[in-house]
Amino acid sequence: MMKAKGRPTKLALVVLACTATNAAAAKLDGSGAPQGGGQVRAAPALQRGSHAALKRTFRAEDLRVTFKNRIEVKFREGSGVRSRGGELALEAGKAVGPSSLAEVDRVRAALRTVRQSVAMKMHPFTEDAAEQLKARGERHSGELLPDPNLWFYVYLDAGSDREVVDVVNALNALDVVEVAYPSPLPVPPADMDRASAEAFQAYWREHARMELPALERVRAWERGEGAQALVAEALPTPKAEAGPAAPGGTNMLTASYVAEQDYGEAAPIGIDTDWLRTQYWNAYGNNWGYTDAEYSWNYSHQDLTQLTGAVLVNGQPHASAAVLGNRNHGTAVVGVLSANANTFGTTGLVHASSVRLSTEWPSTGYDRASAIYSAANQFWNGAVILLEMQAYSSIDCNGDGIVSTGANADLVPSEYVPAIRDAIKFATGNGRIVVEAAGNGNCNLDTAGFAGYFSATDATKDSGAIIVGAGEKLTRNKASFSTYGSRVDTHAEGDWKIVTTGYGDKYSAEGENLFYTNTFSGTSGASPIVTSAAVALSGVMYLRHGSYYAPKELRDVLRRDGTAQATGGKIGPRPDLRKQISHMQNRYTSMHSTDFDGDGRSDAAVWRPATGTWHIRYSSTGATQSIVLGQQGDIPVPMDFTGDARAELAVWRPSTGTWIVRKWDGTTQSTQWGTLGDIPVPMDFTGDKKAELVAYRPTYVGGTAESQWHIRYANGTNATYNWGAISDVPIARDFDGDGYEDMSVYRPATGTWHIRYFSGTHATYTLGAWGDVPVPYKAGNQWNLAVWRPATGTFTTLNIHGGGTVNTVYGIPGDVPRFGDTNGDGTDEYIIWRPSTGVWHNAQFAAFQWGAPGDISMSR
Secondary structure (H helix, E strand, O other), X not given: OEEOOOOEEOOOOOEOOOOOOOOXXXXXXXXXXXXXXXEOOOOOOOOOOOOHHHOOOOOHHHHHHEEEEEEEEEEOOOOOEEEEOOEEEEOHHHOOOOOOHHHHHHHHHHHOOOOEEEEEEOOOOOHHHXXXXXXXXXXXXXXXXXXXXXXXXXXXXXOOHHHHHHHHHHHHOOOOEEEEEEEEOOOOOOOOOHHHHHHHHXXXXXXXXXXXXXXXXXXXXXHOOOOOOOOOOXXXXXOOOOOOOOOOOOOOOOOEOHXXXXXXXXXXXXXXXXXXXXXXXXXXXXXXXXEEEEOOOOOOOOOOHHHOOOEEOOOOEOOOHHHHOOHHHHHHHHHHHHOOOOOOEOOOOOOOOEEEEEEOOEOOOOOHHHHHHHHHOOOOOOOEEEEOOOEEOOOOOOOOOOOOOOOOOOEEOHHHOHHHHHHHHHHHHOOOEXXXXXXXXXXXXXXXXXXXXXOOOOHHHOOOOEEEEEEOOOOOOEOOOOOEOOOOOEEEEOOOOEEEEOOOOOEOOOOHHHOEEEEEOHHHHHHHHHHHHHHHHHHHHXXXXXXXXXXXXXXXXXXXXXXXXXXXXXXXXXXXXXXXXXXXXXXXXXXXXXOOOOOOOOOEEEEEOOOOEEXXXXXXXXXXXXXXXXXXXXXXXXXOOOOOOOOEEEEEEOOOOEEEEEOOOOOEEEEEOOOOOOEEOOEOOOOOOOOEEEEEEOOOEOOEOEEEEEEEOOOOOEEEEEEEEOOOEEEEEOOOOOOOOEEEEEEOOOOEEEEEOOOOOEEEEEOOOOOOEEOOEEEOOEEXXXXXXXXXXXXEEEOOOOOXXXXXXXOOOOOEEEXXXXXXXXXXXXXXXXXXXOEEEEOOOOOEEOOOOOOEEEOO
């Protein structure tokens, strides 16, 4: 295969205002890059948040909801502190800046005030592996991540509670310590009734002291014996659609409760996973995965065969009654997601996805942070982690006048605990989508007492997680108990009406292995529903486009669109997958032309799924036009189908495989070509300036994942070509300029473009990485290659004719990348469309508003 070559070219970035700019922009350095370039906002300097502002003086009474002999300590970034033989030491080769042995000696002196202390790192990796994961996460996210090697549990053998808080206060007085605090006790699961919650709390108050780890175990932990191995940066292996699961054993239950699982039905009550399945065959999580992090689960439930042999990523749950007694909670959560597709009981919203489990309380002792670190090392970028956790607030955040851990407890997201926030940052930095329960405290996260800790705008405070509130099923009002605030991103129902596995209040005749409930609730119940949206969207993204959502990108999709909440404090919209799938179509709309008037210029257009309306803004005159064609679920595919030099309005309907083309004489033609699961790619395969109907089918041919191009010619004949792998992105452009469009695919797994020319020869170029959006562009009337990276808003272009690559930041995460030749000079300009505002930003010309959130944008 021919390999493309080209030398990197530096580009001076021009900072543009977020609104209009008419500054003329010459072509770049002759490398054949698009016109314009720059940023719609200045790239922020990399910042890493610090917990130093959280240092405070502790009192003995503050230990009422903490362990009385374990504290959590984070040392200053670059300090080089490590644990050696259970003692804290300076690793000189890891120290950056003014760290010194004297600082560590002061730490040791503070710890010598008690009879004995033992220090252990929190994470489950070797120190070297943790460094690699940190570097990998920074490379993927473009953000500085907290160093997990600087977080420690310190176990204390102290004579009194006063001695414990004296140690904490002494540590917080040292500059080398970023923050220290007593380790919080486990918190009741978020659906517990008051009596059960009080019993849970009483158990842990009675067991609020942990055994000091034996030095043999500590040294083995430090050496990395049994440490979790790093997962390779590998992609999932696509496999065929899974059929219904077997029952899992004999049972008397024959009733199906699927009709009562209305959280999967159409908006406004459900999130519309049912509809998504009718449009995308793999919308039940096929080829994707999630990790549930909480206490325990019933692996033997007959409707949860996904848990048979499920990977326990950090060991078996602790054998204590308080842990195993809460397995109904985990069973209910996983049931919402993964109950079998069979003839009885319930069916999980994403039952075809792979499941892993991470317990907060493994056999080695309570370790919530390690549960998250372990989950962060599972699957691949874009995989989902569900945190079924909440935390006690140290301030009155629900306005009842007291700080309570009992009735009306002040419960907030788990990331209120600094070590948990940093672990979540580590996970999202490594590309994992984290869904986090907001908690059941009716707390306002914008309360002044939090001092901006839950800021929705301060990047240094942002864990990257999707925080989930709970709403009432029918009204979409905030549920009375749900924590809320500007940082709560989205919600689902949580008001004691969720039907799922576990508990037995709906069905229990055959014992625990066939327990079902119709009263699951809380932000615990809302979070797996939102997790199903994340898994479903991610699964479709990968199988259709070989890509994944960056954590903050998917969060932006869930924040921006959906079914609006009704009354109460802010809990965000409810997911509506029928709307939110449009973001994916925005990313990858396979448009060849948006020149709707034939003047040689790309016009700006949006298609509104809710009404099937095309809104066109012509580049040469600024005139506008609105035309109705299509319906919700269709995919817009404008192209010149008639040879009149004007792009016709056209949509492809996945549910029926029907192409609907509206000609400019007002007539409409419908043709069935393709089937559910195909990707429409209209292309001129005959060189007559008229597009053929092409259905790209990701499939297996002869046992290999080789995809098929099904071409229907104007005379009704057809042909099929094998070209591409199952997770490639199909792209049809005339890359060699011979007048015939070439079958081309972008392979995200390797960042390679595979072009099959009309002549039958082929070429391979390397440009891009997994998660990038392929966006070919024209320069001097020649087609070239480009990708856009959502996490950083960066275009990278490669001129395959004259050579040369260019990197330029244009846009921000959540934008939609486009190219277009709006002045008709044969060379495209950098264009992005901002869904949150409907504003088009053109790197060479003035920005303008055209479209609204939820629209699908088009330019080319």
